[in-house]
Amino acid sequence: MLFTPTLSAAEIPVIAAASNLKFALEDIATAFHQETGKSLRISYSSSGNLTRQIQQGGPFELFLSANAQYIEQLYQQYKTLDRGQVFALGRLALLTHIDSDLKIDAQLNGLKQALQSRQLQRIAIANPKHAPFGIAAREVLQQQGLWNTIQTHLILGENAAQATQFASSGAAQVGLVSYSLALAPALRNRVRYVLISDLLHQPLQQTAALLNNAGDTAKLFFHYLQQEKARGILSRHGYTLP
Amino acid sequence: MDWQALTLSVKLSLVTLLFLLPIGILLGRWLAYRQFWGKSLLQTLLALPLVLPPTVLGYYLLVAFSPNQGLGLWLVNTFGATLIFNFQGLVLASIIFNLPFAIHPMQRAFSAIPREIREAAACCGMRPSLVLWKIELPLAWPGIVSAMVMCFAHTLGEFGIVLMVGGNIPSETQTIAIAIYDRVQSFDDHAAAVMSFSLLLFSMLTISFTYWLSARSERTHD
Amino acid sequence: MTDSGIHITLQQAAPIPLSVQLECKSGELLALVGPSGSGKTTVLRAIAGLYQAQNSTIICQDEVWQNSTQNLFLAPHQRHVGLVFQNYALFPHMTVLENIQQAITHLPKQQRQAQALELLKKVHLEGLEQRYPKKLSGGQQQRVAVARALARQPKVLLLDEPFSAVDQVTRRKLYRELLALRESLAMPMILVTHDLEESTLLADRIALLHKGEILQTGAPEVVAAHPKSATIARLMDQQNLFTAQVIAHDQKTQKTHLRWQGMLLEATYQAQFAINENVCWMIQSANILLHRRNRSSNGEKENPLQGQITEYMESSGLAHLRVQVDKQLDTTMIISVPLHVAKRNALGLHEKIGISLLSEGIHLMPYQALRSEN
Numbered sequence: 001m002l003f004t005p006t007l008s009a010a011e012i013p014v015i016a017a018a019s020n021l022k023f024a025l026e027d028i029a030t031a032f033h034q035e036t037g038k039s040l041r042i043s044y045s046s047s048g049n050l051t052r053q054i055q056q057g058g059p060f061e062l063f064l065s066a067n068a069q070y071i072e073q074l075y076q077q078y079k080t081l082d083r084g085q086v087f088a089l090g091r092l093a094l095l096t097h098i099d100s101d102l103k104i105d106a107q108l109n110g111l112k113q114a115l116q117s118r119q120l121q122r123i124a125i126a127n128p129k130h131a132p133f134g135i136a137a138r139e140v141l142q143q144q145g146l147w148n149t150i151q152t153h154l155i156l157g158e159n160a161a162q163a164t165q166f167a168s169s170g171a172a173q174v175g176l177v178s179y180s181l182a183l184a185p186a187l188r189n190r191v192r193y194v195l196i197s198d199l200l201h202q203p204l205q206q207t208a209a210l211l212n213n214a215g216d217t218a219k220l221f222f223h224y225l226q227q228e229k230a231r232g233i234l235s236r237h238g239y240t241l242p
Numbered sequence: 243m244d245w246q247a248l249t250l251s252v253k254l255s256l257v258t259l260l261f262l263l264p265i266g267i268l269l270g271r272w273l274a275y276r277q278f279w280g281k282s283l284l285q286t287l288l289a290l291p292l293v294l295p296p297t298v299l300g301y302y303l304l305v306a307f308s309p310n311q312g313l314g315l316w317l318v319n320t321f322g323a324t325l326i327f328n329f330q331g332l333v334l335a336s337i338i339f340n341l342p343f344a345i346h347p348m349q350r351a352f353s354a355i356p357r358e359i360r361e362a363a364a365c366c367g368m369r370p371s372l373v374l375w376k377i378e379l380p381l382a383w384p385g386i387v388s389a390m391v392m393c394f395a396h397t398l399g400e401f402g403i404v405l406m407v408g409g410n411i412p413s414e415t416q417t418i419a420i421a422i423y424d425r426v427q428s429f430d431d432h433a434a435a436v437m438s439f440s441l442l443l444f445s446m447l448t449i450s451f452t453y454w455l456s457a458r459s460e461r462t463h464d
Numbered sequence: 465m466t467d468s469g470i471h472i473t474l475q476q477a478a479p480i481p482l483s484v485q486l487e488c489k490s491g492e493l494l495a496l497v498g499p500s501g502s503g504k505t506t507v508l509r510a511i512a513g514l515y516q517a518q519n520s521t522i523i524c525q526d527e528v529w530q531n532s533t534q535n536l537f538l539a540p541h542q543r544h545v546g547l548v549f550q551n552y553a554l555f556p557h558m559t560v561l562e563n564i565q566q567a568i569t570h571l572p573k574q575q576r577q578a579q580a581l582e583l584l585k586k587v588h589l590e591g592l593e594q595r596y597p598k599k600l601s602g603g604q605q606q607r608v609a610v611a612r613a614l615a616r617q618p619k620v621l622l623l624d625e626p627f628s629a630v631d632q633v634t635r636r637k638l639y640r641e642l643l644a645l646r647e648s649l650a651m652p653m654i655l656v657t658h659d660l661e662e663s664t665l666l667a668d669r670i671a672l673l674h675k676g677e678i679l680q681t682g683a684p685e686v687v688a689a690h691p692k693s694a695t696i697a698r699l700m701d702q703q704n705l706f707t708a709q710v711i712a713h714d715q716k717t718q719k720t721h722l723r724w725q726g727m728l729l730e731a732t733y734q735a736q737f738a739i740n741e742n743v744c745w746m747i748q749s750a751n752i753l754l755h756r757r758n759r760s761s762n763g764e765k766e767n768p769l770q771g772q773i774t775e776y777m778e779s780s781g782l783a784h785l786r787v788q789v790d791k792q793l794d795t796t797m798i799i800s801v802p803l804h805v806a807k808r809n810a811l812g813l814h815e816k817i818g819i820s821l822l823s824e825g826i827h828l829m830p831y832q833a834l835r836s837e838n
Contacts, residue, residue, distance in 0.1 A: 014411050022428060041412045044424070053409050057309035057318070058327040161427040168429060186429040361514050362553035364540040366567035367616060376566070380557050 013218045014059050015042045016050040018066035019126075019161035020090060020133055020178035021206065023185070024237035025064070028230045029221075035229075038217045046159035048130020054079055054211065061211055061218035064225075066090060066132035066160070068207045075209070084209030087225045088239035091179035092136055092201065095193040097170040104174065104194050108144045111174065115146065120153055124172035126163040127156040132204055134163070137176040139201040167191075179238040198240070206239065243436050246413050247421035254329070254417060255397040258336040262344040262393055265337070267386065270348030271378070292342045300406030303335055307407075327409045332417075335403045340393045347392070351385020352378065384459035388452050395448040399441065468525050470620045470652045472511060475519040480506055481676040482517055488620070488652035488669075490525075495667035495684075496656045498699070503676040504656040505550075508622050511654065512547050513540035524652075525619045546613030548623045552605045554597040560584070560608050561593040567615035583611040588641065603634040607641070614649075621653040627662065639665060660701055664688070672699055689825075694744040694832050703798040705746045707834060710737050719823060725795060729767050731826035742831040749800045751825020755818030757809050767821035771797065776813045778803060783811060787819060 017025055022044055029040050043050070047065040054060055054074060063080070064087075065071050071084040094104045094111070102119075103110025114120040125141075126134035134156070141147040155171070157163025160178040167175025168191050182193040198204075210222050224230055231241050273285065291299065307314040307325040317323055325331040355378060363373040379386075401419040408415030410424065418437060425434040468490035476482040484507055488494040496504045509515040511522060513529065516537055522530040529538045546567075555563050564580040571579055584590055587607040597605055606626055613621060627635045643666065646653065657663050663670045664684040671681040679696050680687055691697040697705050708724035718733040722745065729745075737743050755768070774796065775786035783806035789795040797819065801811075811817065 012413075014414070019427065041414075043409055043411045043416075044427075045410055053327060055310070056304065056326060057314070057324050058409055059411070059414070159427070165427050165429060184429055356551075356553065358549050358551060358553035359555060361512075361540070362547070362549060362612075363555070363566070364514070365512060365545055365547045365616065366612065367541050367544075367569045368566065369539075369541050377555060 012039050012041050013061040013215055013221075015040055015062045015064065015218070015221070016054065016058065016060040017042050017044055017064040018047045018050070018132070018206070019044045019159035020066055020180055021064055022161060022181070023183075024088075024180055024234050024239065027233045027237070028225065031229055031233065032221060032224050036220060036224075038220065040217070040221060044159070044161065046126065046131040049159070051130075059213075061214040062208065062222055063211055064206065064208050066204060066206060067135070068205045070132075071207045071209045074211075078212075080209040080211055081214065082209065084207045085222075085226060086205045086242050087208050087230075088206040088234045089198070089242060090133065090136070090204030090206055091198055091238055091240060092133070092140060092176060092196040092204075093179040093182040093193045093238075094174065094196060095164065095167045095177050095182045095191050096174045097168065098190055098192055100170070100173060100192070102174055104192060106194050106196055108140070108146065108196075112144070112146060115149060115153075120150075120173060122155045122166075122172040122174075123150060123153050124155040124157055124163045124166035124175040124177070126160045126177070127158060131157075131159050131163075133160040133178050136201040136204050140176060140196060143200045183238045195238075205242075243440065244418065244421040244425075244433065247416050247418040248437075250329075250413060250416065251398050251418040254332055254336060255394045257333050258340060258397050259390055259393060261333070261337050262340055263386075263390060265341075266344035266348045266389055267379075270345045270389075271352045271374075273345070274349045274352035288345055289342050291339045296339070296400070296402030297406060299335070299339060300403045303331070303338075303403070303407050307331065326407050327411065327415065329414055332404060332408045332415055335407050336397050336400060339400065339403055340396055343392045343396055344389050347385045347389035348382065351382035351389075354385075355381050384455050388455055391448055391452055391455075395445055398444070468650070468652075470511070470524040470654075471521070472507075473521045474507065474510055474517045476517045476676075480517075482506065482510075483677040484673070485678065486654075486671055486681070488654055490650050490652055491646075492668045493646060493653040493655060493666060494681075495663035495670040496654060496673055497660060497663045497670050498658065498673035500658055501675075502673045504658075504673050505624055506676075507673065508547070508624050508654065508656050511620065512545045512622060513538060513543050527619065544616055544619045546616050546618030546621045548606070548609045548613050548621075548626045550625045550628060552597075552609040552629075554605055554608055554612075556597055559594050559596060560589070560600070563597070563608060564612045564615045567612050570617065580611075580615065583615050584608075586614070586645070587611045601634075602630040603638060606630065606638060610642075610645070619651060621649065621651055623653070623655045625656055625658070627657075628659075642666065672696060674699060689748060690827055691746070691829065693829050694746075694834060697744075697746050697829065702746045702748065704748070704752075705744065705834060706795070707831065708743055708745050710739055710741050710743055710828075712739060720828070722826075722828075725789075727769075729821065729826060730823045731828060732824050734828045737828055737830075744829045744831055744834065746827050746829070747797075747821055747825045749798065751822040752797060752799050753820040753822060754799070754801055754805065754809065755820065765820070766823055767826075769797075769819050769821065771817060771819060773811060773813055773815045773817060776811065778806075785811065787817065 025042060033039055047067060047070045050063060051070045051074060054063060068086065071080060074080045075083050096102050096104055102114055125137035128134035128138045138147065141150055155166055157166055161181060163175055164177040164181040166172040167177060168187050179195055182191065208222055208225055210219060235241055304326060309315055309318045309324050314324060317325060325334055360373055360377060363377045399419055404415060404417050404420055410416055410420055422434050422437045470488050472484060472486040474482040474484040480503060482503060496507060498504050506515055510517045519532050520530050528536060529543050530536060561580050564583055565576045568576045568579050584593060587610055589604060589607050627638055655666060667684055669681055670684050670687055672679045672687065680692050688700045691700055694705055706724060708722040711721045711723050713720050713733065713735045719730045720734050722729040722731060770790040771787040773785050774788045777784045781803050782800045783803050785799045787797045787799060789797065
């Protein structure tokens with residue numbers, strides 16, 4: 001009983017997906033199930049964490065990473081079938097609790113002001129060490145010349161979702177987070193947000209790659225992601241399409 | 243309420259108990275009755291999980307069972323199986339992490355049995371297995387049940403190790419504690435609240451039951 | 465011809481030094497007596513198999529229970545011993561009846577209950593079958609322990625200070641019951657106790673144990689009256705213990721003459737001690753005669769002494785006197801006389817009296833330094 005073989009493809013496949021894709025993927029998976037009758041199990045975490053789990057033999061068949069570098073890393077380690085496919089481009093948003101009086105704008109001027117007048121306490125971003133959205137947030141802050149001074153105010157979320165949760169709950173005054181999460185239905189009347197220009201950061205290439213033990217359902221879903229229906233859902237959730 | 247996660251958690255707790263019941267009884271009894279060289283070292287090791295941060299244990303388990311080297315690699319080559327990111331791995335981690343919770347109360351229960359009573363049983367003609375069955379187990383029973391209840395509750399709430407060694411795989415390693423964490427990150431406060439409160443109630447019931455049991459055993463076997 | 469007794473030899477240097485050789489016949493009650501720490505309980509546990517001594521042989525009713533040279537050792541449950549523990553060790557989670565039934569392994573289930581009830585009756589505890597041990601008095605628990613030991617149909621009955629945990633009144637009652645029970649038991653019985661009076665009351669023979677070594681065995685009165693050494697005399701609580709020097713042996717009169725504290729004493733003929741040899745001697749209270757106030761008698765001529773009563777105590781119908789011998793300020797004799805004798809002779813504190821030491825009561829032992837003369 002202790003030792004059973006790793007998951008066979010006949011069982012419901014496990015997909016590893018970056019946290020920012022949560023709400024979009026749920027809708028896509030539902031549509032997929034309606035059309036094919038097939039089910040999926042999705043495990044959400046930061047891309048870096050998922051990469052590590054895959055390296056350590058995690059039972060995943062498909063990996064949806066928030067950037068292409070992690071896929072490349074796995075490809076070099078012979079964990080993936082190929083270099084993967086960019087299926088969406090992520091965006092950042094500046095988000096704050098609806099009752100907050102902090103000024104948020106696409107150039108981060110309000111943020112700069114709050115920082116200078118010592119009114120800024122905490123800002124949440126995903127952990128750049130293993131979350132691509134955190135890397136992107138850092139790039140934005142560096143571009144606007146805020147990175148050095150804002151260090152002491154940083155709260156690092158373990159992944160894109162946790163960072164958003166910190167900001168949306170008010171635990172952090174403001175968050176520089178995934179746009180798709182800011183759009184989440186659950187947050188509708190709880191937050192204010194503004195979309196950040198994608199010129200301020202490297203492209204957040206949401207990349208999908210099949211892993212070595214990918215079964216038929218996983219392969220089917222991989223292709224489904226790149227088709228019209230899925231792309232429409234991704235667009236609705238704030239992703240730019242390649 | 244995420245019933246899948248709850249079922250998984252209950253299943254994990256029960257399977258852990260299945261292993262810990264005989265292990266706890268045998269080790270607890272052995273430690274209660276015997277003196278031997280290296281006993282205090284062994285007791286220290288067995289007590290480690292009490293103070294060890296779960297992430298430390300998680301780290302060592304990951305290192306030990308990573309299928310890229312050493313023991314993990316051997317397992318893959320020999321059985322085609324791994325002990326991380328699956329239910330079996332959680333069971334193993336859970337057994338290790340609950341060892342002191344199982345062994346300590348049982349050890350106390352067995353050492354509370356006066357040696358003379360076991361000797362009297364032997365003089366009545368009972369061979370050692372009968373002494374265990376008819377005398378020791380009935381007298382140690384409250385301690386054993388108490389230990390099992392604590393292990394059950396403790397496993398139900400285990401988080402850090404599960405996250406590190408199990409990942410967050412629905413119906414495989416997404417226990418209810420992880421599910422709560424997951425719901426919070428999905429901004430689903432309602433679900434998180436329902437599950438948290440349920441676990442809180444359950445924990446209170448567990449503690450009350452354990453206290454009631456030890457009070458009752460003090461009254462009957464004094 | 466089967467030997468229905470028990471033969472025990474324990475010869476061990478460490479960790480607990482033991483030098484024991486004992487025999488006990490069927491129907492005989494042997495008391496193992498000694499101060500605490502002397503190893504009595506260890507010996508008992510060795511007989512039961514709860515302690516494995518080295519270099520030992522234990523044979524009971526022709527069954528070899530232990531033979532170190534043949535590497536033979538039977539576990540306790542393989543021996544048929546009845547052991548009554550000091551604190552009774554009744555199973556707390558079982559009723560009295562169930563406790564006793566645990567030891568009845570030789571009968572089928574249906575008959576066990578009847579047999580257990582029989583044993584309960586034997587120890588006068590009918591009606592208490594369904595009680596739990598913690599609801600029993602000390603005396604009742606002891607009886608259950610005895611019944612359970614007997615239920616085993618043991619080849620030897622072992623009792624480890626079974627009366628020490630009860631009060632005086634209960635104890636006396638239990639003594640009588642044990643003596644009555646003895647009549648019907650055809651097995652050797654070994655009783656461990658530190659209470660000399662108890663051993664004298666109950667035992668046919670006693671074995672005196674001191675630091676793991678059996679110093680002397682024999683009937684209680686004999687060991688008390690004729691201890692082989694001053695150490696044994698002390699262990700037997702003999703209080704009139706002194707040193708003296710042998711002067712002469714007179715075979716014709718069958719007397720041995722001693723010099724003691726400048727006085728001449730006549731003891732019975734004990735020629736094993738050489739002339740001029742130093743010896744220890746003792747005399748029991750029963751062999752000290754009180755000179756009556758009004759009438760003298762011939763017996764008073766033996767080893768007469770004058771003295772003064774320095775302590776006087778009455779208890780249990782006896783008067784206990786400490787008499788300081790005249791001209792020997794450090795020498796006292798301890799005497800007990802019946803109360804009516806004390807009254808009739810108007811004995812009391814500071815009274816002067818004369819006493820005689822009967823020569824047949826003066827018992828000689830090899831010399832050893834005594835910490836203090838009485």
